[in-house]
Amino acid sequence: MTAPAASSYTASPFVGRTFGVTVAGLNKNFGRTAVLKDINLEVKPGEIFCIMGPSGSGKTVLLKHIAGLEHATSGEVRIGEFDAADPETRNKVHLALVFQAGALFNSLSVYDNLALYPREHRQCNEAGIRERVLHALSILSLEKAANKFPSDLSGGMKKRVAIARALVMEPQLLLYDEPTSELDPVMSATLTEIIATLREQTAVTSIVVTHDRDLAFNIADRVAFMMDGRIQGVGPRADFKTPADPVIANFLNPVIDLKNPRFKQLE
Amino acid sequence: MNHLTAIFGHIGGTLLLLVSSVKFIGTLPRQRARFIEQCYLIGYTSLPIVTILSFFIGSVLALQSGYSMENFGAKQFIGTLVGLTMARELGPVMVAILIAGRVGSAVTAELASMKVYQEIDALTTMNIPPERMLVLPRLAAILVMMPVLAIIANLCGWYGGALVCQYTHSISVDSESYFIALKTYMKPKDIIDGLVKAEVFGFVIILVCCYIGLNTRGGPREIGASVTKAVVASLILILVLDYFVTKALLFA
Numbered sequence A: 001m002t003a004p005a006a007s008s009y010t011a012s013p014f015v016g017r018t019f020g021v022t023v024a025g026l027n028k029n030f031g032r033t034a035v036l037k038d039i040n041l042e043v044k045p046g047e048i049f050c051i052m053g054p055s056g057s058g059k060t061v062l063l064k065h066i067a068g069l070e071h072a073t074s075g076e077v078r079i080g081e082f083d084a085a086d087p088e089t090r091n092k093v094h095l096a097l098v099f100q101a102g103a104l105f106n107s108l109s110v111y112d113n114l115a116l117y118p119r120e121h122r123q124c125n126e127a128g129i130r131e132r133v134l135h136a137l138s139i140l141s142l143e144k145a146a147n148k149f150p151s152d153l154s155g156g157m158k159k160r161v162a163i164a165r166a167l168v169m170e171p172q173l174l175l176y177d178e179p180t181s182e183l184d185p186v187m188s189a190t191l192t193e194i195i196a197t198l199r200e201q202t203a204v205t206s207i208v209v210t211h212d213r214d215l216a217f218n219i220a221d222r223v224a225f226m227m228d229g230r231i232q233g234v235g236p237r238a239d240f241k242t243p244a245d246p247v248i249a250n251f252l253n254p255v256i257d258l259k260n261p262r263f264k265q266l267e
Numbered sequence B: 001m002n003h004l005t006a007i008f009g010h011i012g013g014t015l016l017l018l019v020s021s022v023k024f025i026g027t028l029p030r031q032r033a034r035f036i037e038q039c040y041l042i043g044y045t046s047l048p049i050v051t052i053l054s055f056f057i058g059s060v061l062a063l064q065s066g067y068s069m070e071n072f073g074a075k076q077f078i079g080t081l082v083g084l085t086m087a088r089e090l091g092p093v094m095v096a097i098l099i100a101g102r103v104g105s106a107v108t109a110e111l112a113s114m115k116v117y118q119e120i121d122a123l124t125t126m127n128i129p130p131e132r133m134l135v136l137p138r139l140a141a142i143l144v145m146m147p148v149l150a151i152i153a154n155l156c157g158w159y160g161g162a163l164v165c166q167y168t169h170s171i172s173v174d175s176e177s178y179f180i181a182l183k184t185y186m187k188p189k190d191i192i193d194g195l196v197k198a199e200v201f202g203f204v205i206i207l208v209c210c211y212i213g214l215n216t217r218g219g220p221r222e223i224g225a226s227v228t229k230a231v232v233a234s235l236i237l238i239l240v241l242d243y244f245v246t247k248a249l250l251f252a
């Protein structure tokens, strides 16, 4: 990245800090249904923290609370010493969220999707932005897609653009919502390496919601298992390789049994 | 009762949106590319339909008034009537209705789809206020383009009237005396009042359409519902505001 040349560009005030996340007694109801039930978590600064759990267990909703997009029914989420629900926090903590569905700006090209953030925050001049954007694109093998529009991309490409957009932001807190769910095995492995390398280089705190066991069991410092809106278990990744809890064990290593299939057991 | 609180909630929300957009007025110079794009979308692309419509409205006005004024020998005042009606009333109202249908609906659809597909959430997490990037340039553009469109509507309406007067056999007022009548009895204030009205209508339409778009909740079906809501709200607001603004301007 080239140094900001003119004084009209504000240097990023964020460099060199990383934030932990504290979730305390978090409850969330949508109407009458409780989606999050008394969640308590402590993510340490610089940690890679994976959240696993069945579909519909409330992982995305939890991530949105950390990003300040949802407001708790009760309890609170703190990023470092700041309240995640307070809009002012965004001026103090530099966070990026990779949305499950990508959430790309459909009216902007891939390049402009990535360039929007540094442009709007006037972090560097156009040449510096270009360098940053092209670097992020090359990490995710997206060079050829730079001038395409999101509607012309495949599902996995969209996901990669969303990840690249988060990388360009150079955040202090990175939230990924199922980053590998639409990627092929090689891309998933690449992304796993990216997450780990990024933490090594910039000490960014990463919270990764994922179903990808390879990702979680290779790079997570700790894993939390969510079930039906509650935290079923938290611990270092080694604990989850042979989990004691039968529910977690069954989720992580489901046995495929054609003689006695699951869907027939339900009937 | 519930409806009433909902309406006051929406009025409050719209005013809040206005305040939080105007707060960023200082960023307008560096958002000029967006501002110019919006001017193009709001103003330039509306030109053909504004021209055609106001031309025919002026023509019809001349036809109707020619028919009725004939009876008491007041044909020489057709120019005045068409001129005043276009400038004070039909010009601004027609442009506003066109803007509501063409631009307001598009604004709501775009913002609603950004909301539904989480683009607004993405902006929020990127600490880019949607009010600054999406609402402010549109509000600024409408303020610049509304008077321009209204003036063009006035001119087209007047010339439409003039043509009809000259070439309709039963009226046959030549355009010279038509325009003399138009000039003699019109004050600059008449035109300015019309522009003020256009300005108020346009601003309120865009503000309300942005508000409804940004407050869309749910799936793709809600995008359509929001657009309908926005257009209906705009049309009602135009006609209600028309009364009050006219009254204020006439008796201020």
Ligand SMILES: Nc1ncnc2c1ncn2[C@@H]1O[C@H](COP(=O)(O)OP(=O)(O)OP(=O)(O)O)[C@@H](O)[C@H]1O
Residues within 6 Å of the ligand: A030, A035, A053, A054, A055, A056, A057, A058, A059, A060, A061, A062, A100
């Ligand atoms: N805006 C909302 N309104 C009402 N209910 C919601 C809303 N968002 C989520 N929910 C409900 O909350 C529950 C948890 O949803 P969430 O998206 O967090 O699941 P998830 O764990 O991310 O699942 P997946 O792995 O499939 O992404 C679901 O039952 C969902 O129906």
Ligand SMILES: [Mg+2]
Residues within 6 Å of the ligand: A059, A060, A061, A100, A177
């Ligand atoms: Mg999810």
